[in-house]
Amino acid sequence: xxxxxxxxxxxxxxxxxxxxxxxxxxxxxxxxxxxxxxxxxxxxxxxxxxxxxxxxxxxxxxxxxxxxxxxxxxxxxxxxxxxxxxxxxxxxxxxxxxxxxxxxxxxxxxxxxxxxxxxxxxxxxxxxxxxxxxxxxxxxxxxxxxxxxxxxxxxxxxxxxxxxxxxxxxxxxxxxxxxxx
Amino acid sequence: xxxxxxxxxxxxxxxxxxxxxxxxxxxxxxxxxxxxxxxxxxxxxxxxxxxxxxxxxxxxxxxxxxxxxxxxxxxxxxxxxxxxxxxxxxxxxxxxxxxxxxxxxxxxxxxxxxxxxxxxxxxxxxxxxxxxxxxxxxxxxxxxxxxxxxxxxxxxxxxxxxxxxxxxxxxxxxxxxxxxxxxxxxxxxxxxxxxxxxxxx
Numbered sequence: 001x002x003x004x005x006x007x008x009x010x011x012x013x014x015x016x017x018x019x020x021x022x023x024x025x026x027x028x029x030x031x032x033x034x035x036x037x038x039x040x041x042x043x044x045x046x047x048x049x050x051x052x053x054x055x056x057x058x059x060x061x062x063x064x065x066x067x068x069x070x071x072x073x074x075x076x077x078x079x080x081x082x083x084x085x086x087x088x089x090x091x092x093x094x095x096x097x098x099x100x101x102x103x104x105x106x107x108x109x110x111x112x113x114x115x116x117x118x119x120x121x122x123x124x125x126x127x128x129x130x131x132x133x134x135x136x137x138x139x140x141x142x143x144x145x146x147x148x149x150x151x152x153x154x155x156x157x158x159x160x161x162x163x164x165x166x167x168x169x170x171x172x173x174x175x176x177x178x179x180x181x
Numbered sequence: 182x183x184x185x186x187x188x189x190x191x192x193x194x195x196x197x198x199x200x201x202x203x204x205x206x207x208x209x210x211x212x213x214x215x216x217x218x219x220x221x222x223x224x225x226x227x228x229x230x231x232x233x234x235x236x237x238x239x240x241x242x243x244x245x246x247x248x249x250x251x252x253x254x255x256x257x258x259x260x261x262x263x264x265x266x267x268x269x270x271x272x273x274x275x276x277x278x279x280x281x282x283x284x285x286x287x288x289x290x291x292x293x294x295x296x297x298x299x300x301x302x303x304x305x306x307x308x309x310x311x312x313x314x315x316x317x318x319x320x321x322x323x324x325x326x327x328x329x330x331x332x333x334x335x336x337x338x339x340x341x342x343x344x345x346x347x348x349x350x351x352x353x354x355x356x357x358x359x360x361x362x363x364x365x366x367x368x369x370x371x372x373x374x375x376x377x378x379x380x381x382x
Contacts, residue, residue, distance in 0.1 A: 007247045014251050018258040025262045029269035036272055040245055048205075100229060123277035125213045126354045128332045 030146065040119060041075070041104065045089050048115035051078040055089070056080065062178075070174050072167065079114075087114050088179050094167025097159040098122035101131075103167050107145060107175045116140040116168065120133035121160075128160030145172050145180075191313025198270040198321035198363075204290040207281045208322060209359040215338050218326030220274040221281065224263050228285055230311035231259040233299040237307035239288025240300045252295045253286070260286045273356045284338045290318060308372045321366075328362060 045055050057063075058076035067073050075091040089106040099122035106114035118132040129152060130136055139151040149168055153161040197203050202211075204225075211221045235255050243251045264282050267275040275282065285291065294314055299307040330336055333353030335343040352358035 007244055010242070010244060011247050011250060014239075014254050018254050021258055022261055029265040032269040033265070036269070055269050059372075120276055124274075124354060126349060126351065155306075 006050055027030070041042075041077070041091060044104040044117035044119055045077055045079065045106070047117055048104065048154060049087065050109040052081070053086065054080045058088070058092055066174055066178055070170060072170055073174060074102070076179075085109060088175060089114075090174065091119070092167055092171050094163045094170070096121055096123050096131075096155065096163040098124060103162075103164065105140075105168050105171050106165050107172070109180065111145045111180065113140045113143045113145065113149065113168075113172075118164075123157065123160050128154065128157035130154050130157065131160050131164055140168065145176055148172075184306065185305055187309050190315040191310060191315070192317040192320065193374065195314075196317040196321060196370070197293075197314055198318060199367050200374075201204075201290075201293070202317065202367070203293055204288045205287055205363075206282060207362065208318075208325065209356055211278060211281050212322050212333065213354055214330040214336075215323060215326045216274070217277050217364065218322035219319070220267075220271070221278055222322050224267065224282060224317065225285060225288065225290065225318055226263060226312065226315030227263050228256065228259045229291055229294060229315045230308055231254045231306040232291055232295055233311035234304060235259075236295045236299040237302060237304045243300075248296075248300065249292075249332040252292060252300075256295065257286045257293050258313060259336065290314060302381060325359070329365075333358065346357070 011131045042055070046053070049055075055077045057094065058078055063076055064075075066076065069094075072094060073090055074093060077089045077091075079087055079089060081088045087106055087108040091103055091104050093100045094103060099120065100124055101123075102120035104117040104119055106116070108114045108173070116137045118137065121129065121132060122130060123129045136151075136154055140149065143149050143151075150165065151161070191197075195201055198208055199203070207221065211217045232252070232255050236252060237257075239251070245276070260283060267278075267282065268334075294310060298310045302310070327337065330338075331342060332350050335341060335345075335349045337346050350358075353362065
């Protein structure tokens, strides 16, 4: 009994010290990580809607409501040209071949895809990883949101393509039913 | 034991990949190109040196019965620190390594060195062992990554090295190609090692 308590206390001391060290490193890095994530989103947004557009995060209440039915949605941004709303960009996740894909899909108010960006992925280099290249991403630009979106698959990367398409079509539904009106 | 021998053992005589055959999963998974290999190697060296150091310091404090959970806590702490700093200061590499960065926690090289070396040896020797093993691991990864990148994608460090007319052999990038190549490399490495030791004797 005494032995067990002793062992437990030693292990506890080790974990407490470790938690302390982790808390310090977290404090040192968290601001920069948040900043980088924001910068990454902004860059993707500019790539989709152009350098001159302005962006605003969607109202949090509405975002929470959308996330309730579509857990894949991470963030939603409104894109403005001057004062007029030109479209929405949805940051969302989908299943790829090597893990989760984090995508940013932009929609124009006229019912077309403004663009697609692959923010994070763990796909196979040379195959599925080509999804992040403009050559593939640009296949989505200008497609209508009224029907299911399809594009020519990346050769050797059917699963990646299917994953991207599933994600894009899921947020297309979100755009059609909850944002475009 | 001499420090130079400990160091050389990590790289050649007990090379974690080519001789001990441990930590194979992440080796096969991340060695698709040279940049990933170097980054993964650096992460493993950092974790290995850190955990060897701390475990060596604590080797007389940690009771035998709970040594494994204690080691795992120490290792996990270092992995998480490396992960946080990589995410903050080297995001492209952090993204490239993906899940294999946190999985360094269960990489058996780290636990094996904690158990077999750091828990029985002094601080300096443990640090040297960590550096040696880490470099041995990194060398194996970079060799594998270089061959896979050159033949599988036609590039080296992201630059085109083979003529554009070269049709990349996709098998090198895929896991089966990694297995085949690793098998060949292990054979070559051990043949060279044997030749060297027999010529010495």
